[in-house]
Amino acid sequence: GQNIDQPTEMTATEGAIVQINCTYQTSGFNGLFWYQQHAGEAPTFLSYNVLDGLEEKGRFSSFLSRSKGYSYLLLKELQMKDSASYLCAVRDSNYQLIWGAGTKLIIKP
Amino acid sequence: DADVTQTPRNRITKTGKRIMLECSQTKGHDRMYWYRQDPGLGLRLIYYSFDVKDINKGEISDGYSVSRQAQAKFSLSLESAIPNQTALYFCATEGGSISGANVLTFGAGSRLTVL
Numbered sequence: 001g002q003n004i005d006q007p008t009e010m011t012a013t014e015g016a017i018v019q020i021n022c023t024y025q026t027s028g029f030n031g032l033f034w035y036q037q038h039a040g041e042a043p044t045f046l047s048y049n050v051l052d053g054l055e056e057k058g059r060f061s062s063f064l065s066r067s068k069g070y071s072y073l074l075l076k077e078l079q080m081k082d083s084a085s086y087l088c089a090v091r092d093s094n095y096q097l098i099w100g101a102g103t104k105l106i107i108k109p
Numbered sequence: 110d111a112d113v114t115q116t117p118r119n120r121i122t123k124t125g126k127r128i129m130l131e132c133s134q135t136k137g138h139d140r141m142y143w144y145r146q147d148p149g150l151g152l153r154l155i156y157y158s159f160d161v162k163d164i165n166k167g168e169i170s171d172g173y174s175v176s177r178q179a180q181a182k183f184s185l186s187l188e189s190a191i192p193n194q195t196a197l198y199f200c201a202t203e204g205g206s207i208s209g210a211n212v213l214t215f216g217a218g219s220r221l222t223v224l
Contacts, residue, residue, distance in 0.1 A: 004151065019181060031210055042199060042215035087152070097213075099151035099200075 002026045004100035006088050012078055012105045018101045020073045020086050028093020033060055034073045035087040038100065043087055047073070075105075083107045112136045114191050115216035123224050128187040130219045132200030140203035141183040143167075144211070145196040152154060152199065158183055188222040197221075 004027045012018040013104040020030060024032070033052040035043035049055055049064035073086055085102040092098055113134045121158065122128055139160045144152040154167030156175040164175060172194060174186045187194055197220050203212040 008149075033210065033212070035213075038219075042217050043213075044215070045212040048207070048210040048212070050209065087150075094156070099153075100147055101151045 001021055002092065002098045004088055004090060005088075006100040006103045008101070009104045009106065010106060012075075014080060014107055014109050016078050017074065017076050018078060018090050018105065020075070020088075020105065021101060022071045022073070022088035022097070024069050024071070024088070024090045024100075026069075026071055026090045026092045029066060030091040030093065030095060033089045033091070033097070034064075034071075035089065037087060038087045039084070046086075048054055078107050080107050080109070082091055111217065113202055113214050113216040114198060115136035115198075115219045117219060118217065119220045121222045121224065122190055124189075124191055126190050126223075128190050128221065129202075130185045130198055130221070131219075132183045132185070132216055133181050134183075134200075134202045134214075135181065136202050136204060136214060137180070138214075139180060139204035140211075141177070142201045142203065143173075143183070143185045144199045144201065145169070146199060146218075147196050155185065157197075191222075192223045195221060195223045 006022045034046040035044040035047050047062040054063045059076045064071045085104045087102045088100040089097045116131045142157045143155040149197050158177045176184050197218050200216040
């Protein structure tokens with residue numbers, strides 16, 4: 001079966017750096033997405049990786065290793081507003097998105 | 110106005126009732142999706158549509174039906190609601206390449222409680 005694994009919950013301190021990991025086993029690969037979801041709100045797009053390597057976008061970066069079935073989302077200079085769930089999703093060979101359960105990130109002052 | 114609008118935002122109903130959740134979009138996208146989200150689980154696809162004449166079942170379509178009335182409108186129905194359909198439901202459209210990918214734009218969600 002297809003599977004996306006990410007930690008259920010992480011805690012970090014304001015101003016620090018946190019890395020959220022995502023491992024996947026899917027039928028084919030056509031890109032990996034990270035979405036941010038604040039409590040009770042809609043998910044919003046953060047980043048996309050289809051080739052190996054690091055994609056940087058301001059305080060957020062996302063890394064992909066297709067051979068290892070692994071990605072991470074790196075958040076720098078954490079702010080209280082970064083408290084949210086972060087969803088990893090992989091598009092498989094049938095163009096379907098397979099979603100992880102999400103990682104709830106708690107930021108402490 | 111939001112790009113993807115869902116109504117109702119909250120609904121409490123009783124077992125056996127018929128419920129319709131509506132979704133409309135102003136993004137002009139052909140592809141539309143209905144997902145449900147439950148605590149501790151990832152988003153699960155109920156139905157999707159790639160254009161007005163195209164309807165496809167997702168991984169958890171049992172107990173649900175959909176109608177694509179127009180490019181902009183995609184509604185989800187529960188013919189006879191049951192308590193385990195209590196969940197947060199999201200409509201999404203796909204399109205508009207960002208960073209080389211077609212991303213999803215989600216509505217604000219419809220929280221359904223079935224008693």
